[in-house]
Amino acid sequence: xxxxxxxxxxxxxxxxxxxxxxxxxxxxxxxxxxxxxxxxxxxxxxxxxxxxxxxxxxxxxxxxxxxxxxxxxxxxxxxxxxxxxxxxxxxxxxxxxxxxxxxxxxxxxxxxxxxxxxxxxxxxxxxxxxxxxxxxxxxxxxxxxxxxxxxxxxxxxxxxxxxxxxxxxxxxxxxxxxxxxxxxxxxxxxxxxxxxxxxxxxxxxxxxxxxxxxxxxxxxxxxxxxxxxxxxxxxxxxxxxxxxxxxxxxxxxxxxxxxxxxxxxxxxxxxxxxxxxxxxxxx
Amino acid sequence: xxxxxxxxxxxxxxxxxxxxxxxxxxxxxxxxxxxxxxxxxxxxxxxxxxxxxxxxxxxxxxxxxxxxxxxxxxxxxxxxxxxxxxxxxxxxxxxxxxxxxxxxxxxxxxxxxxxxxxxxxxxxxxxxxxxxxxxxxxxxxxxxxxxxxxxxxxxxxxxxxxxxxxxxxxxxxxxxxxxxxxxxxxxxxxxxxxxxxxxxxxxxxxxxxxxxxxxxxxxxxxxxxxxxxxxxxxxxxxxxxxxxxxxxxxxxxxxxxxxxxxxxxxxxxxxxxxxxxxxxxxx
Amino acid sequence: xxxxxxxxxxxxxxxxxxxxxxxxxxxxxxxxxxxxxxxxxxxxxxxxxxxxxxxxxxxxxxxxxxxxxxxxxxxxxxxxxxxxxxxxxxxxxxxxxxxxxxxxxxxxxxxxxxxxxxxxxxxxxxxxxxxxxxxxxxxxxxxxxxxxxxxxxxxxxxxxxxxxxxxxxxxxxxxxxxxxxxxxxxxxxxxxxxxxxxxxxxxxxxxxxxxxxxxxxxxxxxxxxxxxxxxxxxxxxxxxxxxxxxxxxxxxxxxxxxxxxxxxxxxxxxxxxxxxxxxxxxx
Numbered sequence: 149x150x151x152x153x154x155x156x157x158x159x160x161x162x163x164x165x166x167x168x169x170x171x172x173x174x175x176x177x178x179x180x181x182x183x184x185x186x187x188x189x190x191x192x193x194x195x196x197x198x199x200x201x202x203x204x205x206x207x208x209x210x211x212x213x214x215x216x217x218x219x220x221x222x223x224x225x226x227x228x229x230x231x232x233x234x235x236x237x238x239x240x241x242x243x244x245x246x247x248x249x250x251x252x253x254x255x256x257x258x259x260x261x262x263x264x265x266x267x268x269x270x271x272x273x274x275x276x277x278x279x280x281x282x283x284x285x286x287x288x289x290x291x292x293x294x295x296x297x298x299x300x301x302x303x304x305x306x307x308x309x310x311x312x313x314x315x316x317x318x319x320x321x322x323x324x325x326x327x328x329x330x331x332x333x334x335x336x337x338x339x340x341x342x343x344x345x346x347x348x349x350x351x352x353x354x355x356x357x358x359x360x361x362x363x364x365x366x367x368x369x370x371x372x373x374x375x376x377x378x379x380x381x382x383x384x385x386x387x388x389x390x391x392x393x394x395x396x397x398x399x400x401x402x403x404x405x406x407x408x409x410x411x412x413x414x415x416x417x418x419x420x421x422x423x424x425x426x427x428x429x430x431x
Numbered sequence: 432x433x434x435x436x437x438x439x440x441x442x443x444x445x446x447x448x449x450x451x452x453x454x455x456x457x458x459x460x461x462x463x464x465x466x467x468x469x470x471x472x473x474x475x476x477x478x479x480x481x482x483x484x485x486x487x488x489x490x491x492x493x494x495x496x497x498x499x500x501x502x503x504x505x506x507x508x509x510x511x512x513x514x515x516x517x518x519x520x521x522x523x524x525x526x527x528x529x530x531x532x533x534x535x536x537x538x539x540x541x542x543x544x545x546x547x548x549x550x551x552x553x554x555x556x557x558x559x560x561x562x563x564x565x566x567x568x569x570x571x572x573x574x575x576x577x578x579x580x581x582x583x584x585x586x587x588x589x590x591x592x593x594x595x596x597x598x599x600x601x602x603x604x605x606x607x608x609x610x611x612x613x614x615x616x617x618x619x620x621x622x623x624x625x626x627x628x629x630x631x632x633x634x635x636x637x638x639x640x641x642x643x644x645x646x647x648x649x650x651x652x653x654x655x656x657x658x659x660x661x662x663x664x665x666x667x668x669x670x671x672x673x674x675x676x677x678x679x680x681x682x683x684x685x686x687x688x689x690x691x692x693x694x695x696x697x698x699x700x701x702x703x704x705x706x707x708x709x710x711x712x713x714x
Numbered sequence: 715x716x717x718x719x720x721x722x723x724x725x726x727x728x729x730x731x732x733x734x735x736x737x738x739x740x741x742x743x744x745x746x747x748x749x750x751x752x753x754x755x756x757x758x759x760x761x762x763x764x765x766x767x768x769x770x771x772x773x774x775x776x777x778x779x780x781x782x783x784x785x786x787x788x789x790x791x792x793x794x795x796x797x798x799x800x801x802x803x804x805x806x807x808x809x810x811x812x813x814x815x816x817x818x819x820x821x822x823x824x825x826x827x828x829x830x831x832x833x834x835x836x837x838x839x840x841x842x843x844x845x846x847x848x849x850x851x852x853x854x855x856x857x858x859x860x861x862x863x864x865x866x867x868x869x870x871x872x873x874x875x876x877x878x879x880x881x882x883x884x885x886x887x888x889x890x891x892x893x894x895x896x897x898x899x900x901x902x903x904x905x906x907x908x909x910x911x912x913x914x915x916x917x918x919x920x921x922x923x924x925x926x927x928x929x930x931x932x933x934x935x936x937x938x939x940x941x942x943x944x945x946x947x948x949x950x951x952x953x954x955x956x957x958x959x960x961x962x963x964x965x966x967x968x969x970x971x972x973x974x975x976x977x978x979x980x981x982x983x984x985x986x987x988x989x990x991x992x993x994x995x996x997x
Contacts, residue, residue: 163712196713247714249597270593286919291926301934303588305869307897309935310836313927314815314916325609326891326898331590332609349702350597353569354674355714360574360665361596368584368654369592371934382926391920419915429729430762431813431921446995479996530997532880553876586871608892614873615892632985633880636852637957638997643857643948644879651867651937652875 150191154181156206157188163199164351165192165248170206173407177261178216179223182235186227189242199358200351201246202343203269204253208278211254212262213411215294217396234380236261240268240295241373245366247359249350253343254279254330259318259414264294267303270362273343276333279321280415285383287316287418288399289391293383298371304328318415391423433474437464439489440471446482447634448475448531453489456690460544461499462506465518469510472525482641483634484529485626486552487536491561494537495545496694498577500679516656517663519544519577523551524656528649530642532633536626537562537613542601542697547577550586553645556626559616562604563698568666570599570701571682572674576666581654587611601698674706716757720747722772723754729765730917731758731814736772739973743827744782745789748801752793755808765924766917767812768909769835770819774844777820778828779977781860783962799939800946802827806834806861807939811932813925815916819909820845820896825884825980830860833869836928839909842899845887846981851949853882853984854965855957859949864937870894884981957989 150157158166167188169175192198205211215236229238243250250269252258255278258266263281266272274281283300285292292313300309308327312319321333334342350358386392396404398421403410410417423429433440441449450471452458475481488494498519512521526533533552535541538561541549546564549555557564566583568575575596583592591610595602604616617625633641669675679687681704686693693700706712716723724732733754735741758764771777781802795804809816816835818824821844824832829847832838840847849866851858858879866875874893878885887899900908916924952958962970964987969976976983989995 199712199714249593271590271597286916286923286927289920289923291923291930297927297930298934301931303590305894306931306935307837307869308894309931310815310927311897313931314837314919314924315912316919317915328588328591331594346598349600350569352702352705353597353599353712354572354669354672354678354706355712356672357569357572357574357669357674358597359714360669361569361580361593364574364580364658364662364665365584365589365592365596367658368581369589375930375933379930382930386920386923386926389920389922391923395920419918422918423920429765429919429921431765431925482995482997532876554873554880586873611871611874614877629881632883633852635985635988636880636882636995637855637955637961637989638995639955640852640855640857640952640957641880642997643952644852644863644876647857647863647941647945647948648867648872648875648879650941651864652872 150187152184152188154184161351162197163355164347165198165201167201167203168206169203169212172207174213174411175205175207175210175262176213176216176405177265178219182224182239183227185239186235189239189246192246192248193242197355198248199353199355200249200251200347202251202253202347205256207256209256209412211252211256211258212265213257214260214262216405218400218405233377236294237376237380240264241376243268244370247362249358249362251343251347254281255336255339256280259284260292261294264292264296267299268295272330274321274324274330274333275336275339276321277336279324279330279333280318281324281329282316282318282415283313284316284414284418286314287421288395289389289423290383290386293380295376295379297379298375302369302371316415316418391429394423395421433470435467435471437467444634445480446638447630448481448484450484450486451489452486452495455490457496457688457694458488458490458493458545459496459499459688460548461502465507465522466510468522469518472522472529475529475531476525480638481531482636482638483532483534483630485534485536485630488539490539492539492695494535494539494541495548496540497543497545499688501683501688516660520659520663523547523578524659526551527653530645532641532645534626534630537564538619538622539563542567543575544577547575547579550582551578555613557604557607557613557616558619558622559604560619562607562613562616563601564607564612565599565601565698566596567599567697567701569597570704571678572672572706573666573669576663578659578662580662581658585652585654599698599701601696674712677706678704716753718750718754720750727917728763729921730913731764731767733767733769734772735769735778738773740779740971740977741771741773741776741828742779742782742971743831744785748790748805749793751805752801755805755812758812758814759808763921764814765919765921766815766817766913768817768819768913771822773822775822775978777818777822777824778831779823780826780828782971784971799943802860803942803946806830807942809834810936813928815924815928817909817913820847821902821905822846825850826858827860830858830862833865834861838896840887840890840896840899841902841905842887843902845890845896845899846884847890847895848882848884848981849879850882850980850984852880853987854961855955855989856949856952859946861942861945863945864941868935868937882981882984957995960989961987
């Protein structure tokens, strides 16, 4: 039995696994979480009985805050991936293609790479009152790199994908539902019961038939692996431009990646910082 | 003039045909209905004046219940189709490509193959109070085979397609509209008038321009014929696995395919049966 | 500095341009407007600092009424386009691919080619009370030719695209939002402030990152240039059939292209005219 430090794994039944993110203070996705999620994926792929994997969070304010950009990239060295993919891209591709049905139960914030992890799962339910989704990356000088460009385009359509991506704003549960960013926003007081009943129901169905459904829907809807690879490459390239570190310096100074008002209202916050306050950007 | 036994055909005008399903007790799609629908398609394709075909039901509780799985497969032998296609796949492909605009006016239940017939028409209007749509097949051990995997993926997007397909649940008119499963849910007291006015209006427009619209929207949105063929093949393959007959035996015993509580609440019902109650399924 | 006669161009900042349509009496898209918009596109493409271009209207009843079909086609001769494209198709293709984010702020009517211009921009916000969108072309004997067939298919899905296109009806802001025809319908009293704040916010973000977003979302969502070319070709072919001039004669007689009840309620109006009142159309 593998021991995980960034989340707990509960086998509610042989066919229903619950993964509860628990990486204080705000559920950042760090290198260790990524490695552990890849290990979890291997467990899922090898198991013959898991039909449903439900992802939720121990922190009602943060589902997954975002990527831990302050972490040491060297920590990811040595992680084996197919075709030299970035581990995060690898994780998402394998998650989407796993035979199990994956569900994100989103209470609290799911932004940046946290939103992208949720987008890589099959189904997203959101707490109407507590869920906040967003791709704030434009506010710190980059396009998202973990799949949001490709997946939002297909999921919510061109126009709403543009709005989410170029505004970097927060989307509450209700608007996220209207846009198709999540399947449904459920009133928070019914949220846990609704999601649990849904997951339990699906986990009792025939696993071969569930795998058939995944195979056909995947063939009809998944972006090409290569375009996901191009996305992450573009992200790291933008990180080398001057705006990226300049904006991150200001964000960290204000409280980025810490529990507090900046992370609670990150969508609003990124609208207040400028790479170079004395001049307009040029292309 | 062909005589039909599973539905009535009314030519409200040369350019507006109404097809009213009437196959008691619950509008099952049996071999005879399939053959008659294929004959109807030939009539539509040969006619030079039909612009709109409106499908509705004589039974306010059932638009089309689902496929009559208890029927004798031999009854479909000898039905000529292109490239050895299953007659149901053939029907849907020809329906989508016919120059006439096809509209499903859904009051009552449209599940399984009944939902898939509606998905193969161009436009779906639903009674807000009376319509119930669903793909319950996962509950009887199979992925749908009549186009739902391909068509829902394109129509409602990856995440909501997964939810509909892996839950097997019923979706009422209001939720079906929010998900894009139907165009709109119309209050039942306005439903007939709304649909009739819409169909009449469209049927008076220029037929060549309507055919242009169908051609371009088809090119942009239709799934490939081969992927629809693969879907039905996967369905019949799943029917040979043990879970399929085991679940159907329990369903028939409880009232499946009969008028009564099981068929009225089939989404809930399939959540109560297990292929092998003593063990969890394996893949 | 180019002088424009069909719209005003205001540079609110180096990275935020506002284009206000102003072509009385009802903001028809005539040959001059098309030429000026192509010139504007060249300005946008050459500028290194424009991040957002916001399109709105000086007329609260008309965003862009539709194409000025009564204009002399010779006025467009000599307009240089790639690969012999129609200028309108050229305009839309270049608009979609420009590195700047384009936003339509729709108050009043956007129908036919006016709706198609809005569909070629990246984001559409609509006044809940004042916006009216539609593709009325079917009512005058043609399928739309300026991108609506391809773009609506991708944006709102097969079924709702069919409904919009074959009905030719008007869609108010609220229904346009439910269908995804616009991003959101905003209460009119908040509309200007909302759109301005959105555009200003986006215009201050890193222009290279905005261009990255456009590149990836374009790759995932844009229709092929050739299918847009086929659409306009089909339109002009339909204009040579008898129904097209017959229906336009009746429309012009009733007040088409003039300020008045026909243009205010064009969706309803086109349901009242017939190409040949004495016979049903044939295909």
